[in-house]
Amino acid sequence: MSLSPENEFEPTFDNVLRMGGNTQNNETEKPPVFIEDVARLAGVSPITVSRAIRTPSKVSVEKQNRIREAIEATGYKPDSIARALRSGRTNIVLGFISNMFSQQFAKAVRGCSLILEESGYQFLIGETTYSYKKESAIISDLQQLKPAAVFFTGVIELEENREQLRKLKIPIMETWAYPRDPIDLLVGISNTDGGKLAARHLANKGYKEVAFIGRGGGRGALRYQGFADECERSGISIVKKIHCKEVIDINDGRKVFHELYADGNMIKAVFCANELLATGVYLAARDAGLRIPQDLAIIGFGDNDLASSLQPGITTIRFDSEALGQHAGRMILASLRGEKLNQKTRYMPLSVIERGST
Incomplete structure (x- = not known):
């Protein structure tokens, strides 16, 4: 097997078409931990703990460290449902892939989900099957689902859908193409x-x-x-x-x-x-x-x-589709944390793997 050099030319922008239950385990059940328990251990008020979780920039670094240590010591996990009621947003990132049978898509969503789940987000997957009708139905439901962010193995072509996604004001990650005008975030290939x-x-x-x-x-x-x-x-x-x-x-x-x-x-x-x-x-x-x-x-x-x-x-x-997913996960996470991204677009190089079929 021989591997050709990565792209020997500047990447070409793609001229993308634009058209208008409870589970059980063997562990001993632990008593619930509340935000007051974390606050007591950290020596701060519950509202400071809440602020450190949601908007850490408003809390001093010294208090953030104490709160982080208290969270790790108690095993406290913020209630995602309660947080959604307060903020109107869940901790769920939705990933929509074009085809469940594609190993490339599977590697990408796995790479992305591992990054996000390490930071407390849940990654749920759906399938669009390359269907504009299904894609439109999914996007119209996102306002009610209130995800924290959305990941697509593809780029959105219908202008109406693009506008609906912009109005959500959450991180939108497109992949698998290299257009000049992504909706928000892009990790693409030409x-x-x-x-x-x-x-x-x-x-x-x-x-x-x-x-x-x-x-x-x-x-x-x-x-x-x-x-x-x-x-x-x-x-x-x-x-x-x-x-x-x-x-x-x-x-x-x-x-x-x-x-x-x-x-x-x-x-x-x-x-x-x-x-x-x-x-x-x-x-x-x-x-x-x-x-x-x-x-x-x-x-x-x-x-x-x-x-x-x-x-x-x-x-x-x-x-490298798994690396694509990992880059996407890091960019989504940075955006969710309110961090400034130097670049909202990343290009993945292509190469030829030569085997016996040619």
């Missing part, structure tokens, strides 16, 4: 550059005619545009373009594989703009008796354990 890297890799391998498989909208369209632009620059012809309405799991890649050869074209190389599609195409090609890469070269976007464990493995455009 899908446009990802497509360019795929085309450049196939050009370096000597392929002159290639195919593309991916979603027709959203990130799929951005990846195709970068791929098409670099193919034209490199003298490569895209002889087949297959747009998928949705991508749920690797079976979608298996299904679309048969469309590659439906018109008699002997496709020699294909860029799959999604790791699930690439894995499905790989498995279907192998089942059909094709040799990889001699008969069909495959390059994907995103990485998963199956893609790396298959022999000879799938070449892919990769970035």
Whole structure:
């Protein structure tokens, strides 16, 4: 396996489309700890403890330290429901991912949730399934849910939804694209550059005619545009373009594989703009008796354990999705604490992991 250098060019902004119960355990149950207990141990008033938790900048460092030590000694945990009644906001961060089957999304939300949960926030996950209708329904309910912050594996394209999120006046984290105008916070990748890297890799391998498989909208369209632009620059012809309405799991890649050869074209190389599609195409090609890469070269976007464990493995455009989630978690946490962020946008570099499929 060889790893190409990270982006050798300045990242390209993505031209994102804008459209109008109780649990039981074996531990001995401890008596509840109240804010008065913390105040008594710290030698301050209960209101000072409350202020130190909610707005620490209004409490001296010396008192903050005493209160922190008292909280650790007593095991006190602020009641999130009571806090929500007082402040109109819960300690819950909502994370919405595009597809539960994507290992990349799972790694990102895990990285983000670990950072936030260490600081007392709860991270809850929902799925949008790339649906504008579902996304709009979720966003319209956020005012009633009163989350502390919201995380998306994607960027919000509908202007009405963007405006509703701004009105919440809470940290909004978008990811997985690199637009010029994020709503609030962004840890992104350039899908446009990802497509360019795929085309450049196939050009370096000597392929002159290639195919593309991916979603027709959203990130799929951005990846195709970068791929098409670099193919034209490199003298490569895209002889087949297959747009998928949705991508749920690797079976979608298996299904679309048969469309590659439906018109008699002997496709020699294909860029799959999604790791699930690439894995499905790989498995279907192998089942059909094709040799990889001699008969069909495959390059994907995103990485998963199956893609790396298959022999000879799938070449892919990769970035560190768990690190993306960790960066997002730290930025959300800083924003929740009222800290000034020097940068509200962070870019995640892309690279090519070359395996036997190309």
